[in-house]
Amino acid sequence: MRKRSLLVTASLAAPMLMTRRYAAAAQRGVLRIGYQKASVTLVLARNKGVFEQKLNRLGYDVDWAEFTSGPPLLEALNAGAVNFGFTGEPPMIFAQAAGAPIVYVAATNPSPRAVAILKPAGSQLRSVHDLAGKKVAVAKGSSAHYLLAAALATAGVPYQQVTKIFLQPPNARAALSSGDVDAWSIWDPYYAGAQAAGAQVLTDGTGLMPNRAFYSSTRDFATRHPDALKAAIDVINQVEAWEAQHIAESAADIAPQIGLPAPVLKTWFDRQKYGVYGLTPEIFVGQQKIADAFFKLGLIPNRIDVSNAAWNA
Template sequence: MKISRRAFTTMVAGSLALPLVGSRSAFAADKVVRIGYQKYGTLVLLKGKGLLETKLEKIGYTVEWTEFPGGPQLLEALNAGAVDFGSTGETPPIFAQAAGAQLIYVAHEPPAPRGEAILVQKDSPIKTVADLKGKNVALNKGSNVHYLLVKALEEAGLKYEDIQTSFLPPADGRAAFEQGSVDAWVIWDPFQAAAEVAIEARELRNGEGIVPNHQFYLGAQPFVEANGEAIDVVIEAVGEIDVWTKANTAAAAAELAPSVGIPENVLAKALERQSYGVKQLDAAVVEQQQKIADTFTELGLIPKKLTIADVVRKGKA
């Protein structure tokens, strides 16, 4: 069923809780880059090493960091002018663009389709995605796994309407999954790896062959346009962390574990499924992202057709 623009705006406002961070002009007149990050990934490692602070200091900038529970919440903060830059999966920027956010795609990481999956309990009678018909599936609304669920159902011959959905952030999703309140949970690493290790959750379907699962670096468009040199430095630092992490997975897991509160062995499993090599969006990546946007438009989950190419930074990565 299609939803109205007003209903969509209400949905976004109600579902994306904005963390308590200071809001001020996106133009960062005092030369600060405010970065939103999640509990896992390259930006957490970058924060921990202090590499970016050193690089930005050379051009007169400082850094402020704010943690978010998921991509939708991070981009809501970006839209509100509370952060300037951050990283999310594929779906959050589509929902944000549809809601009128002034965002711009700056760069991306290569596909990591094994880094997200539909999970069921180890003793669940559900053996295939087709068995999800009529079942209750938990996921974070507007996150990258939202598209994974849509495509997995499509592959299995089911419609999105054939299942029930419970929209829950990762912590609440894990609790509902463990308690048996939902039949399946669609989630990304490291939460995915943690469930697989701690409670022996069984993978029903990951993204291989159906979704790329890119990670995108996004900025507030006014900030990126006014502070291009600082954005270039951020991406350069991300690239250096990528190279180090790829070559030192165990060390990266050990370094990340204290800050995210997840055991090293779980993080090592997750990091092995992550992709590395930040680069500019090319035509193929833009086309893949456009397909995701078009799918959500057709399902009535966003109220209008989007043009992804309109919000991609040109010439830099």
């Protein structure tokens, strides 16, 4: 009788145990990370599996999606295809102006030398002033888009006097090489790759823009999953600390994913500054300046207060 009782108890317990397991699985969250080739820390972190190690312990799975630039990444964020991403300064502004429920989670150190306006080898262009009446390739709504606007304003060239050819980086590089455009406004590592192939610098972002990058999420995800976002920033800081001390190794590690030789990537790393920080009033002052410039140029439909998109952890 005791043996039958134990068998009955076990038969009843098994479905209950499976039900609990399925319930636990259903309750697991998912951190869907959007990244670009420019987000070297995220590429390194993906290679090393460190997000999975940290987030799995908190009950989250991790998915990854690669994008060519910030604007399509934020479109995916707005659509729910990703819930954590890395972009430059302007994409956040364009997304907020379009009504996307995005929030700033953290910011990087400024790296103004990591974005530039390039001309092809042998070009007769001598300065940004010479871009009047010329065609410039640029990704619309990107950090390079703001660099172009700021550089033209500083040189006294009306924005409308330059023909903007809106292209994503791979197509823009081809257009520069073929002579279909006169210049290309672009960020690293594409900048370093074009430079290694002979392109020359008209100007970089020094004195024109901070060129920060931002980690972002949606208001809903940030409200419901602050633990996942805090853990993600912890992971990023750990990877950045390692990366800063192992530049050559980092370049060799991510070269296959980026599609550029390690020495070219090292040029990029030498131009960027490491460190990820919480949001400060100074950061939002810089963002507001960019947003106001885009509004005056008619590139966004309304004036926005960028600080309204801050995430209070």
